[in-house]
Amino acid sequence: MISQESEKPSQPPALGDRIAGAVLAVLALAAWWYSHTFVTGFLQPVGPGVFPRLVCVPLGVLSIYLLCRPGINQRWPKGAVLLRQLGLLVLLGGYAGFLEPWGFLPSTLLCSVLLIRLFDASWRQALISGAVLTIVLYLLFEFALGIPLPDIPMLSD
Amino acid sequence: MDILAFLIQGFAVAIEPQNLFLALVGCTIGTLIGALPGLGPVNGVALLIPLAFNFGLSPTAALILLVSVYYGTMYGGRISSIVLNIPGDEPAMMTTLDGYPMALKGRGGEALGLSAVASFVGATIATIGLTLFAPLLVGFAIRFGPAEYFALFMLAFATIGGVTSGSYTKSFIAACLGLLLGTVGLDPASGISRYTFGWYELYDGVDFIAALVGLFAISECLVFLEDTRRSNPVGQQLGSAVPGMKRARQCAPTIARGSLIGFIAGVLPGAGASLGSFLAYTLEKRWLGRKGDFGNGDPRGVAAPEAGNNAAAGGALIPMLSLGIPGSGTTAILLALLLSMNITPGPLLFDQQPDMVWGLVAALFIGNIMLLILNVPLVGLFARVLRAPTWLLMPVVMLVAFVGVYSLNNSAFDLYVMLAFGVLGYVLRKLEIPTVPVVLGLLLGGQMEFNLRRAMAISGGDWSILFGSGISIGIYVFAIALILAGMLYSWWLERSGER
Structure with a gap:
């Protein structure tokens, strides 16, 4: 809708x-x-x-x-830009889907690395900053805010 | 002097260590968010709402935090306008016109200092205005019945967006779309599910916060993807901000006029900070005529819009707090926060929770002083943040949005709602349909329907009750007058070719 x-x-x-x-x-x-x-x-x-x-x-x-009586629009995206925007949506949709079954750490790590790549960083930058970002978010929510995030299924009993 | 007594009571709330700390955190984060191009007051505050919830703050504390962020963004927006010629947010657009030329002449520090003082004066005047006028409006609104409230909602929808977006058709469409989306969920009066199509997750309605974060933060990221290669070079030497303080004294009349105009623009429904700074700049330019050197680095061209947008930000809080009707996008988001905490702003709020209202007002006074301190000696620190690479900035925004929204209800469904609203927000932006009326419809639709039904229950199904009192007729007349004023204004804009 x-x-x-x-x-x-x-x-x-x-x-x-x-x-x-x-x-x-x-x-x-x-x-x-x-x-x-x-x-x-x-x-x-x-x-x-x-x-x-x-x-x-x-x-x-x-x-x-x-x-x-249509008015004016902004320029619509096309080509590579549109593809990247779709990529972003697929990536975020996939993240929403995998967050619970995979657990927070692996899904966020994967998503953040790919996300940073999507914004034109190099693999090196993406891997390092993605890992740092994942850990910071995990510490912030799990410990500083005391909000449980989804655990990795195999590790939690 | 009732107000003074309440204000003293408010200061007692505001100087509690937790609230002071939150105000400081809010001011700092707000300045940062405002300074970063692409993150403005609306999406910045939207992004922080889930976090404020997750902190488990009391409503008063959460409101102090977010309103400090709101005031902070108004200060921060000018930094990238002056340093980079890129407005940090929409209300700071006018500041680029004279701020950047000043920076090119090596007077960037002076411009930053001057604009900080102008922001401080504008925001303080607006907060004083809030202190004085909000109780007046409350005293008036306490006599409103359901029919008058319904008229008030009509006023809000008739006027919001129109003035700033340019197309009434599109803003009305946006408002209707929001109202329709607002009816999704269980009907509170009869318990019947509306437009849920068997999705039990929708029974509570569309989650405000997920929708807001999607409409503003996610759609912003989609816009950003259109051009990821833009870089933020910081070239010139800024110089000291201290000369700006002296310059502010010379610009005092400009700052005073800008504050007043901005404040009025903020109080009026449907306007907000962007209009405040725009009007303050253009009217000051007219006022000075040939005495000014606008566009070439005239300090007054920095002082006027900054005083204007900060004053408008404070003015916009008046209708939100006293009537429950927000006058701008950011105040709509603050309303979402309150509604999600089961607090309905309006005249009763001042009666039932004076600690909250006056604590907030006092916190604004304190926050302003904090912002002045943060923004004069420490402005260089914030200017350095502008070097943060965009490839990091937007992913951080998205992940914070995701984790924040997810942990509200631990529900992946909310994430899909957020994504859907992100796409909707992006498409609406491309169509030049304003998103703020959608938010307003979503937020206020429930109240509007409730008041309509109550009025009709009182009259026994007679629709003429909606036009039955002098107050409601007055409100409808005021709405029509504002629409006409808006049309006149856009005609004047087109004719003078200012924008």
């Missing part, structure tokens, strides 16, 4: 607004329609579906206006 329009490559400026307008108009319509399933047994002057519908009306109208 949130990010369907995320990976549009470079387009002439107005097109981005048109796509966003179309997506948001569909979203408003869908949310309007879906809000009719919010039914309560007892009668209230304003039920659970009313407020969402009240919001959907201006959202839909304004989105259609945006679709017809």
Whole structure:
């Protein structure tokens, strides 16, 4: 629901607004329609579906206006930049997924090294600063803040 | 003198060792965050909220920490503006115009000293304004019923973003999107789940903090990836900051005008610090006319925007604390902190938790003095931080965001929410749709719906109650007036071609 329009490559400026307008108009319509399933047994002057519908009306109208009269956009990313941004999202998504099954230390070490590489550091810089960063974060959260982070499964019983 | 008694009580809270320490930490971190290009008040404070939670701080202490960070970023933003010609954050943009030319002439130290004093005066005037005006507004707002509150929320949405973003269509779309996202979760009145699609993790609604960190910090990293090769050269000799203190005395009228304009811009809903510094600079330029040498390193061109943005930062706290309606992005994030700690700002807050409100105000006075000390003798130290390589900076930001958000609920789901909002924030930025109204919608939607339903329950389903009182009509008129003023302002901008 949130990010369907995320990976549009470079387009002439107005097109981005048109796509966003179309997506948001569909979203408003869908949310309007879906809000009719919010039914309560007892009668209230304003039920659970009313407020969402009240919001959907201006959202839909304004989105259609945006679709017809688009404004300006910033330059959309393309090529290598877009690839790196996707890489970042995949990396962070993978980190979120592996944090619990692998434990904090290995997953954070791997993620931070790759992350620093992604921002154009050399392998040497990435390995050293990634390791330091992982250890500092671990000490900060586990000991200074007293918040348990996920352990490495094999080492914890 | 009720206010004085409350303020003394507040100072008793603020000088507790823990709170003093937090104010100092907040000021230091804030100056650092402000100084680093790419990290501004909004994403800096958003990033620190999960940490403040994890520290297990009391609401008062957490608020003191984060507001100190907020004030600190306003001071810090000027450092990279002056030294590098890159604004450390958006409100510091105007400071580059005369600050960098001063640095090129070898007067960088003087500019830093002068702007620190201007920041101090602006922030102090705003904090005094907060002390005097917030109770007045509270006295007025205590008479508000649900219909008046609903009108107030309409006012907030009608005005936020419009003035600064330029496109009303886009800011209204953003507000509606935020409001719609705010309805996700269990409906508190009936217990029915809305838009959760069977994900039980969404029953409590979209987690504010995960969403905020995503919208601001993660999307900032995505923007940063567009150009990782930018380097931060620190070339010129800075020189001593001390001459700036003397220069500040000559610029006193400029600083006073800038502070006043900034303060007013801060109090108005939908404006904030960027507008404060912009107005302070342009109006000062007009005021001086040919007597000024703006754009070529005129010290007054440094003093005016710095006084303006710091005063606006303080002014923006007034509607947030006394009405629960934030006037800027950063105050919206502070509101998120309070709501997440089950504290609803507004008139009742002043009644029920005077220690918290006045402790915060007193901490701001103290924090300002700390910031002045940090920013005049120690400014060279902060300027050195600008040499930190970006390949390290952004990964640190992301990992802190990740671990911080994860440990709020020990939930990987929150991380995915954060990533999704990061992408959303990035796309919205590219579309030039402002993100602050989205946040406001998400935060205030629940309250807005609650007040609407209460008003309707009182009237028995008669919608005319929303326009039934003089106060609510007055608020709607004020909202329309502000929209018109905003339109007039953007027309004036286009015509004068200032930006």
